[in-house]
Amino acid sequence: MEGASFGAGRAGAALDPVSFAxxxxxxxxxxxxVFSIAVFGxxxxxxxxxxxxxxxxxxxxxxNAGACRFGxxxxxxxFIACAAFLLLDVRFQQISSVRDRRRAVLLDLGFxxxxxxxxxxxxxxxTNQWQRTAPGPGTAQAGDAARAAIAFSFxxxxxxxxxxxxxxxxxxxxxxxxxxxxxxxGAGAAQGYPGYPVGSGVEGTETYQSPPFTETLDTSxxxxxxxxx
Numbered sequence: 001m002e003g004a005s006f007g008a009g010r011a012g013a014a015l016d017p018v019s020f021a022x023x024x025x026x027x028x029x030x031x032x033x034v035f036s037i038a039v040f041g042x043x044x045x046x047x048x049x050x051x052x053x054x055x056x057x058x059x060x061x062x063x064n065a066g067a068c069r070f071g072x073x074x075x076x077x078x079f080i081a082c083a084a085f086l087l088l089d090v091r092f093q094q095i096s097s098v099r100d101r102r103r104a105v106l107l108d109l110g111f112x113x114x115x116x117x118x119x120x121x122x123x124x125x126x127t128n129q130w131q132r133t134a135p136g137p138g139t140a141q142a143g144d145a146a147r148a149a150i151a152f153s154f155x156x157x158x159x160x161x162x163x164x165x166x167x168x169x170x171x172x173x174x175x176x177x178x179x180x181x182x183x184x185x186g187a188g189a190a191q192g193y194p195g196y197p198v199g200s201g202v203e204g205t206e207t208y209q210s211p212p213f214t215e216t217l218d219t220s221x222x223x224x225x226x227x228x229x
Contacts, residue, residue, distance in 0.1 A: 015093050025166045026089065032159040035207065039122075039153035040075025042145035043068050049138030052191035058143040061129035071149055074122045085111075093129060102171075109167035116160040123153040 020026055047068045048057040081209035088104060097102050130146055133139055 003041075015090065020090070026086070026162070028159055028163050028166065029082045029086050030164065031088070032156060033079060033086075035152045035156045035159060036078035036082065039149050039156065040072045040079070042148045043071045043075070046145035047071070047149070049142050051138070055106045058138075060139060060146050061126060061131065062133045064129050067126055067129045070122060071126055074118055074153075075149075078119075078160075080113060081115065105167060105171050108172055109164065112160055112164040112167050116157060116164050119153060119156045119160055123150065123157060126153060127148050136218045160206070 047060050049060050050056075050065075051058045059065045061071075085108060088108075092101070092104060095104065101173035126146075127150055130150060133146075
C-alpha cells in the first residue's frame with residue numbers, strides 16, 4: 001500500500017538518537033567517512049615528494065599527477081557524500097511525501113553503486129602506479145602514505161558495497177524496518193473480516209417462500225371442453 005511506502009506512514013515521528021546511531025547504515029557511513037579521510041589525507045600531506053632532478057614536486061605514485069589527483073578527488077567526494085547522506089538520514093523522518101522518499105532512496109542507491117565502482121578503479125589505479133614507482137629517497141619517505149592510501153581504498157570498496165546493498169534492500173522492501181515500525185500494518189493484517197451479523201433481518205433459506213404467480217396453472221379450465229373434430 002502506498003501510504004506505508006518507504007515509511008511515509010511514520011513521517012514526523014521523533015528520531016531516537018541512540019537507535020539511529022546503532023543502525024548498520026549509520027555505522028557504515030561513519031566508517032566510510034573515516035576511510036575517505038585515510039585516503040585523501042596522506043596523499044595531500046605526503047603524496048608529493050621532491051624530484052631527484054630538481055626542487056619541483058612530483059606525485060609519489062610513479063610521478064603520475066593524475067593518480068594523486070584521482071585519489072584526492074575520490075576521497076574528498078566520499079567524505080562530502082557521507083556527511084550529506086548522514087544529514088539526509090536524519091531528515092528522512094520528516095519527509096512526508098512518498099515520492100520524495102523514493103527519490104532519496106534511489107539517490108542513495110545510485111551514488112553508492114557508482115562510488116563503489118570508482119573505489120575499485122581507484123584501488124587498481126593506485127596499486128598499479130605504486131608497483132611501477134622506482135625506488136628512491138622520496139619514495140621511501142612517502143612510502144607509508146602511499147600504502148595507507150592503497151589499503152584504505154580497498155577497505156572503502158567493501159564499505160561502499162555494503163552501503164549499496166543496504167540501499168538496495170530499502171528500495172526493494174519499500175520500508176526500512178529499522179526506521180519505520182509496521183505494527184499498525186501488522187495489527188490490521190492480523191484481523192480477519194467480521195462474520196455476517198446474526199439476526200440482521202435476512203431470513204435463511206428454510207423460510208424462503210415461493211414468489212407469487214408461480215402456481216401450476218390448470219391447462220383445462222372448468223366449464224370448458226376441448227371440441228372434438
